[in-house]
Amino acid sequence: MPMTVHVDIVSAEGAIHSGLASMLYAPGEMGELGIAARHAPLITRLKPGDVRVEDEHGKQEHFFVSGGMLEVQPDIITVLADTAIRAENIDEAKALEAKRRAEDALAGQTAEFEYAKAQSELAEAIAQLRAIERLRKMRSS
Amino acid sequence: MAGAKEIRTKISSIKSTQKITGAMEMVATSKMRKAQERMQASRPYAEKMLQVIRHLAKASPEYRHSYMAEQRELKRVGYIIVSSDRGLCGGLNSNLFRRLIATMKEQQAEGIEPVFCTIGSKALGFFRRFGGQVEAQVTNLGDKPHIEDLIGTVKVMLNLFENGEVDAIYIAYNEFVNTMTQQPKIRQLVPLQATDDEDRPTGPIWDYIYEPDARVVLDNLLTRYIESLVYQAVVENGACEQAARRVAMKAASDNAGELIDELQLVYNKARQAAITQELSEIVAGAAAVG
Numbered sequence A: 001m002p003m004t005v006h007v008d009i010v011s012a013e014g015a016i017h018s019g020l021a022s023m024l025y026a027p028g029e030m031g032e033l034g035i036a037a038r039h040a041p042l043i044t045r046l047k048p049g050d051v052r053v054e055d056e057h058g059k060q061e062h063f064f065v066s067g068g069m070l071e072v073q074p075d076i077i078t079v080l081a082d083t084a085i086r087a088e089n090i091d092e093a094k095a096l097e098a099k100r101r102a103e104d105a106l107a108g109q110t111a112e113f114e115y116a117k118a119q120s121e122l123a124e125a126i127a128q129l130r131a132i133e134r135l136r137k138m139r140s141s
Numbered sequence B: 001m002a003g004a005k006e007i008r009t010k011i012s013s014i015k016s017t018q019k020i021t022g023a024m025e026m027v028a029t030s031k032m033r034k035a036q037e038r039m040q041a042s043r044p045y046a047e048k049m050l051q052v053i054r055h056l057a058k059a060s061p062e063y064r065h066s067y068m069a070e071q072r073e074l075k076r077v078g079y080i081i082v083s084s085d086r087g088l089c090g091g092l093n094s095n096l097f098r099r100l101i102a103t104m105k106e107q108q109a110e111g112i113e114p115v116f117c118t119i120g121s122k123a124l125g126f127f128r129r130f131g132g133q134v135e136a137q138v139t140n141l142g143d144k145p146h147i148e149d150l151i152g153t154v155k156v157m158l159n160l161f162e163n164g165e166v167d168a169i170y171i172a173y174n175e176f177v178n179t180m181t182q183q184p185k186i187r188q189l190v191p192l193q194a195t196d197d198e199d200r201p202t203g204p205i206w207d208y209i210y211e212p213d214a215r216v217v218l219d220n221l222l223t224r225y226i227e228s229l230v231y232q233a234v235v236e237n238g239a240c241e242q243a244a245r246r247v248a249m250k251a252a253s254d255n256a257g258e259l260i261d262e263l264q265l266v267y268n269k270a271r272q273a274a275i276t277q278e279l280s281e282i283v284a285g286a287a288a289v290g
Helices: A088-107 A112-140 B002-041 B043-059 B092-109 B121-130 B147-162 B214-289
Strands: A005-011 A014-021 A023-028 A031-036 A042-054 A060-073 A076-081 B076-082 B113-119 B134-138 B168-176 B182-190 B209-211
Touching (some): A005 A060, A014 A060, A023 A060, A042 A076, A060 B043, A060 B214, A076 B043, A088 B113, A088 B134, A088 B147, A112 B214, B002 B043, B002 B214, B043 B214, B076 B121, B076 B147, B076 B214, B092 B121, B092 B168, B121 B134, B147 B168, B168 B214, B182 B214, B209 B214
Antiparallel strands (some): A023 A042, A060 A076, B168 B182
């Protein structure tokens, strides 16, 4: 029986896989990696791609990662998977988007549907107030 | 019988309100359970990352990332405020805002200016009224928030920090103590506070093989770590929201029940009074005729 190593694949939104494996293949930033048990400690970034986990019977399981980090220790391998596609320019675009949303929301120059939403919220609040008032009156009488 | 009829309509309207609050309570209960699961699920990732970051910080002491640097003198600070998107969850959001304002007032007395990033529409609405510099916002995350939606907001704050426009970043959210108790909490995100490294194993000193190199790896890890902290706060706040809503809706249902009981009593009295009056009128009429 081949030597096995514990493999954990986790993402920020939850654990994806946990179990023993004889070999792990991952798309490292500097090239494809194949890692067996007792590998020297290693840490690298992952490219988007396929992470394959091979168990002691030679059966392979595939996991798609959209990037992340790979941490290797002799008896445990951890894949810290990203759930989103990451790149410097994409992150930057998202940041700009978040900023723009804030500006829009504060300037009051919001889209029409938001005006409608606010109006319906107001109507709801007024209805609630009225109901409360009615109840109060009833209780006091 | 006009009074009795009115009361009857009131009772039926309260009954339908009670049905709604009862349904909302049940929905919140089931959502809360799921939110708690999500909360648990996000923990291993952050823990693992922290472990690696600690190791890296130890292994390459010559490189100090700005997120791990010593605390600068505070002039401007950034707040990431996590709130719910919907109301009807008791004092959850307002407690958080009150706590936040108290903290900010103390800081303002020392001449420290706040900058905000808001998550959730309640926080945005609040700061729109309150005033203040909102740098970025995200709303409508839904019951299943995704880290992807948070990247932009966090990035804005981190950029501000790197450019030296803010000297520290805090996150404000509700901590899930248990299903009945939620506590507003303000926590420092950046610079990362030094933790005791007592758990460092004694043994031969070893280091990772880095690809491409330690700095790149550390930069990446730190950004992701902070994002995962924010994500955790959002998920935890989500669980708090459902728990608070459940309690609020339960109280509302109970109140409606009480109200119905009271009204029922009033209704019975009114009905009885009407019958008595009718009877005495008939008797009086008969007496007058006879």
